[in-house]
Amino acid sequence: MATFQTVKGFRDFYPEDCVLRNYIFDVWRRVARRYALSEYEAPIVEFTDLYRKKSGDEITGQLFCFEDKKGREISLRPEVTPSLARMATARQRHYGKPMKWFQIGSCFRYEEPQKGRTREFNQFNADIIGDAAASADAELIALAIDVMLEFGMSKEDFVIRLSDRRLWTHFLEEIHIGVEKTPAFLQIIDRMEKVPESVTADKLQALGITLDQVKAFMSSASESHPVFAPLQENLSARGLWTYVKVDPGIVRGLAYYTGTVFEVFDLKHGLRAVAGGGRYDNLCGLLGGNDLPCTGFAMGDVVLGEMLKQTPHAQMAITDFMLKSFALDAYIIVADESVRHHALASVQALRSAGVRTDYGFNPQKVGKQFQAAEDKKARYAVLFGSEYPQVEVKDLTARTQKPMKADELSGFILEQIQRPALGPLIA
């Protein structure tokens, strides 16, 4: 029994977990590059003020914050967007617009762990900086859809819920409600589908708004509302509008979104949002730079992982990736210890040639060594015995065996592993 436990909400990644993580990163990175995004990275810690500026003092309750040895207030990053805004502001004249950037890395939030939520998690961030047009928003929504498709999800598994903050700011203007009430109002809208109507009505009443006003507005803000027209036109042209459902109730948490907001929503398992994002044109200015139009979204690995586990088609792709990750091309069997040095020479030669090769460090019975080759999912077992320099090469999937010279090994195996395996193993 281990004496130490992990710090609350943090995860160990054993090899099989690490493969899943790598698979997720792989898909994120692959699709992002397909969209011509450039990868960047930011520090894992920032001054706590960076997050206060963006979200207000109350946010520190959810931050992993501490003082460094000189008493400076530091936080583990709870998200990457503020760092991105800081970086973009600092070199805004250096990069041509629009800047299309993505990032993959861990973030930290000091909250109670529960389903789909840990204190440390990995996030994929995709952002377009310096383009205020809806076509930039559309590009990112398309990217989000393609990421989900790449994971093996289909239209039955997820939907993009789309809204626009401007709907609500116009609404509030029309009914003459002050701007200062916007955050409180948006939070009520955000909670609407979860709390009883009477509660919503009471909360709205406190702001001087009636539930009927809100309901009437929501039914008028349909897909045909002009604010969605550019997005609809753009995504329809790509054949992707079918993945989108307009839902004015989506407002996405805190107050800094200024236009388009959307989330990737799981349709089958009642999970929280897999990804979320939108346009935030004021953030750079808020952090002290010039205003830069920005739009972006983030996708976390925790809810996504839950969804992948529960979606059979996605699970198959993961299994395939795991087999490929762990599989060996060759396993060297030493049947006669007097030729071990020759076996080691061949191991080295195979590895230099790019063949994934393993062998047992210590003398062992031949049967055990074959079993080890099998357990390690090797495509070929190569037996080194007293006949050296002749060796036996056995195809472990086809169960066929043939002799050859040791110096022919690399060439033979390299040529063979270009072809698909005959048996059930995926090499």
Add this chain to the structure above:
RNA sequence: GUGGCCGUAGUUCAACGGUAGAGCCCCAGAUUGUGAUUCUGGUUGUUGCGGGUUCGAGUCCCGUCGGUCACCCCA
């Protein structure tokens, strides 16, 4: 920050307040140069941690840490 449930071997789980166990895994042998199956034998524990009640605590009580689920929140 709040609350429910949970914490026993590597793992999945048993054990009325009375000697801590089983399956699987792992190791060895049957089988000294070929993967399966089977059989035989074997290793494995501060019962998360710390207190308390009791003649006696894995079991009951308190605290704490971790897991899990929900609330809060969700950038």
